[in-house]
Amino acid sequence: MLEICFRLRIRCVSAYVFSIDNFKRSQEEVDALMALAEQSFAELIQYGNILQQYGVRLNVVGKKQMLPPNVLQAVEKAEEMTRHNDSAILNLCIPYTSRDEMTTAVQEAVHTSLEHGGATDVITEKDIDAHLMTTKGGSPPLDILIRTSGVMRLSDFLLWQCSEDTQIQIVKTYWPDFGLFDLLPIILDYQRKVWTA
Amino acid sequence: MFRLVSSLALRLIHVLYSLALALLYLRRRVGGRPRPLASRRNKIPAVLGLLLVYDEERTCTQDLVDSLVQCAEGAAAWCRAVGVKQLIVYDRQGILRTPSVRARLQLPGPVHGDTLLSDNLYPITPPLSDDPDSQTPPLSDSSDTETVVASALSGAENSTVKSRRQSSSRHWSQRSWASRKGSVNQESTLSFHFISRDSGKPAIAAAATTLRRNETFLKLADQEYGDLFQLTVSDLQDLVEGDHGFPPPDLMVVHHLTPRKQPPTPLELHGFPPWQIRLSEIYHNDLVGFQWPFLSYTKGRARKPYSVFTEQDFCAALDQYAGAEMRLGK
Numbered sequence: 020m021l022e023i024c025f026r027l028r029i030r031c032v033s034a035y036v037f038s039i040d041n042f043k044r045s046q047e048e049v050d051a052l053m054a055l056a057e058q059s060f061a062e063l064i065q066y067g068n069i070l071q072q073y074g075v076r077l078n079v080v081g082k083k084q085m086l087p088p089n090v091l092q093a094v095e096k097a098e099e100m101t102r103h104n105d106s107a108i109l110n111l112c113i114p115y116t117s118r119d120e121m122t123t124a125v126q127e128a129v130h131t132s133l134e135h136g137g138a139t140d141v142i143t144e145k146d147i148d149a150h151l152m153t154t155k156g157g158s159p160p161l162d163i164l165i166r167t168s169g170v171m172r173l174s175d176f177l178l179w180q181c182s183e184d185t186q187i188q189i190v191k192t193y194w195p196d197f198g199l200f201d202l203l204p205i206i207l208d209y210q211r212k213v214w215t216a
Numbered sequence: 217m218f219r220l221v222s223s224l225a226l227r228l229i230h231v232l233y234s235l236a237l238a239l240l241y242l243r244r245r246v247g248g249r250p251r252p253l254a255s256r257r258n259k260i261p262a263v264l265g266l267l268l269v270y271d272e273e274r275t276c277t278q279d280l281v282d283s284l285v286q287c288a289e290g291a292a293a294w295c296r297a298v299g300v301k302q303l304i305v306y307d308r309q310g311i312l313r314t315p316s317v318r319a320r321l322q323l324p325g326p327v328h329g330d331t332l333l334s335d336n337l338y339p340i341t342p343p344l345s346d347d348p349d350s351q352t353p354p355l356s357d358s359s360d361t362e363t364v365v366a367s368a369l370s371g372a373e374n375s376t377v378k379s380r381r382q383s384s385s386r387h388w389s390q391r392s393w394a395s396r397k398g399s400v401n402q403e404s405t406l407s408f409h410f411i412s413r414d415s416g417k418p419a420i421a422a423a424a425t426t427l428r429r430n431e432t433f434l435k436l437a438d439q440e441y442g443d444l445f446q447l448t449v450s451d452l453q454d455l456v457e458g459d460h461g462f463p464p465p466d467l468m469v470v471h472h473l474t475p476r477k478q479p480p481t482p483l484e485l486h487g488f489p490p491w492q493i494r495l496s497e498i499y500h501n502d503l504v505g506f507q508w509p510f511l512s513y514t515k516g517r518a519r520k521p522y523s524v525f526t527e528q529d530f531c532a533a534l535d536q537y538a539g540a541e542m543r544l545g546k
Contacts, residue, residue: 118449118494125420126447129428133445142424144417171498171536178490182416186482187498207233208482210226 023199025073025107027206031158033110035176039082039119053087056113060093064100074106078156081115082123108158117178124150124179151179161185163209167194186212241480244503250531253297257538265304265465265496266291266525269486271474272309283473283522284312285320288410292323294530296406303408304465308487310412318410325406328462409462416489423455456491464492467537471501471529473522497540499533501525 024032037056042049063070063077070077079094086094127150128142148154161180166173169191173181181187188205190197251257268287270280288305295303305312312318318327431445457463470483480502485493 116449116494118453118491121420121491122447122449122452125424125427125452126445128424129431129445129447132428133431140425140428142421142428144421147417147421147424171500171540172495173493173498175494178494179417182485182490182493183487184484186484188482204233207230211230212481 020197020202021109022069022073023202025069025075029107031108031110033080033112033153033158033161033177035115035174036111036113037081037115038175039085039114039116040175042085042114053090057087057090057093060090060097063097064093070101070104070109074104075101075109076104076107076157077101078108078110078152078158080110080112080120080152080156082119083114085114108156110153110156110158112176116175117173118175120152121147121179123152124148148179153177153180163188163205165190165197165205167192167197237480241503250528250535253294253527253531255531257298257534259538260298260534261300261466261497261537263302263304263463263465263467264291264295264300265306265468265488265492267468267470267486267488268305268307268525269470269472269474270307270522274474276309276311277521279521280473281311281317283524285317287471287473287525288312289322290525290527291530292325292406292408294527296324298534300406302463303406304411304462305408306411306415306488308413310410310414312410313412323408325408327408327410411462411489413487415462416487416491419461419489420452420456420491423452426455453491456489462489462492464494465496467499467533468493468496469499469501469525469529469533471523471525473524475521475523497537499536501529501533 021032037052041052044052069075077097077100079098083091083094124147125142128146131150132140132142132146161177162185164173164177164181164185164187166187166189169189171189173187186205186209188208190201190205192201266287268284270284274280284307291305292303312321427445427447455461468488470485483498483500483502
């Protein structure tokens with residue numbers, strides 16, 4: 020699916036990999052998921068062809084300090100490996116919630132305002148937007164948000180980014196099975212919107 | 217030549233796609249009707265949000281205002297009938313919040329004090345007046361800030377902003393103020409919030425400005441204070457969902473008032489406040505208001521300038537909510 024996106028020249032893809040709320044699952048399950056994450060990042064480092072081929076910069080977005088040290092090390096290595104790529108962006112949100120991202124952005128906007136001082140102490144929407152983790156990683160505004168498995172909820176994912184004119188597409192297909200034929204009508208809907216704007 | 221062929225092929229794909237959407241639309245329109253309002257459902261939302269979408273490029277006419285009022289009053293009546301506790305009605309431009317329109321609304325319950333506008337700031341302490349109809353007072357000028365923040369420091373209830381100086385706790389929540397203010401009768405079965413885009417991102421920015429000003433005061437007051445300002449999700453939640461904000465809707469219905477000339481379009485949120493929608497079940501009422509002359513199912517509605525939210529739409533939303541499963545990360 021990533022390769023399809025990059026071939027279609029979709030410049031930025033963000034995927035919700037693991038929620039902060041997922042830590043509520045059993046310790047066994049969380050440990051297994053973290054082990055899988057470490058393995059995936061290690062493979063990415065070793066066989067990072069697709070990222071290098073399409074010039075993709077990898078950003079891991081989320082409260083990284085919650086990750087086990089071994090996973091955090093693999094994450095930092097993978098990010099460092101692709102830091103200078105500038106053709107496309109892949110955001111992997113782990114562990115992430117949008118509320119945590121918005122709270123962190125408000126906190127950092129306050130820090131920045133206090134450090135810089137200046138004539139005005141007013142913090143604007145744009146200031147908060149500039150401090151979002153996705154924005155800091157170079158992500159453009161969000162055009163399409165795809166929710167798989169037919170669930171009609173956003174589940175704390177990219178809420179600030181999708182609350183204006185992002186097209187939110189709910190598909191019944193579950194993620195592992197999501198493919199080109201699921202993506203095609205979504206792309207057509209987006210084109211219709213752009214053409215009629 | 218290749219570009220021309222590709223362009224024609226793409227256009228053909230779009231024509232076929234539009235036909236497929238039209239057929240799907242017809243199929244959904246003739247599909248099963250929702251259960252009646254009085255039907256027993258295994259769960260009902262405690263807080264319901266109604267997002268009313270209209271073409272903002274058109275001039276605001278009396279027809280639009282009448283339609284907004286009709287939608288709000290209808291939703292209020294049905295909410296009361298099924299036991300919804302709070303109804304949040306959103307229109308991007310805040311037409312329903314204007315005094316003249318609010319005066320027209322016939323509602324069976326109290327309306328929460330105006331949700332914070334972007335040019336107001338969150339007061340740290342209770343307002344000067346206990347008048348339940350008073351507007352949220354803006355944070356006053358710098359000469360009053362010291363008193364305001366000092367009062368906040370003396371009161372310590374719910375959430376606290378993290379600081380290495382643990383002896384002082386800064387109190388952002390206004391819940392104790394609400395019980396004294398008495399603006400909401402806790403015994404009412406249904407209460408209302410009327411919100412607009414200003415209640416979302418601008419309100420979060422206003423909260424950030426308040427926090428920033430408070431930090432400036434604290435740094436001036438204590439030269440040794442060198443702690444980095446820290447904010448938790450709970451702190452911001454107390455500000456945004458507290459007495460100057462509104463709670464997250466369990467179910468949010470997106471209804472299009474303005475008739476559209478295309479097959480159903482994907483869901484968009486039209487500036488609805490982002491903080492509150494993290495777990496909201498969303499019902500997109502996208503089957504209404506098409507003006508295709510050869511489709512007769514909307515003929516009754518489509519001839520009117522706006523498509524009003526109906527009891528059938530409301531029931532369909534309730535049916536979707538009743539069937540939704542919430543896992544909450546587990």
